[in-house]
Amino acid sequence: MHATLSSKGQITVPKALRDRLRLSPGDRVAFVLDDDGSVRIVPKPNSVRDLKGCLPRPAAPVSLEDMDRAIADGAASEG
Numbered sequence: 001m002h003a004t005l006s007s008k009g010q011i012t013v014p015k016a017l018r019d020r021l022r023l024s025p026g027d028r029v030a031f032v033l034d035d036d037g038s039v040r041i042v043p044k045p046n047s048v049r050d051l052k053g054c055l056p057r058p059a060a061p062v063s064l065e066d067m068d069r070a071i072a073d074g075a076a077s078e079g
Helices: 015-021 064-078
Strands: 028-033 039-044
Touching (some): 015 039
16 A cells, blocks of 8 residues: 655555554544654554543433442342
């Protein structure tokens, strides 16, 4: 696979490589320079902090007692 460096220093990652690395728009990658002078492109995993705001806030706060009760009810129904 080949790519061309643009005048702005940008490279388009070929589709076959994007598919193989499971890269999507907005994903981050790292370039790793090995001792032999070769370069590896490594997908950077997203931080769990990136998930903040994905779920809506509950309509009302949930107490610790309610959480404990839901956990106990779920455990009781499984076994």
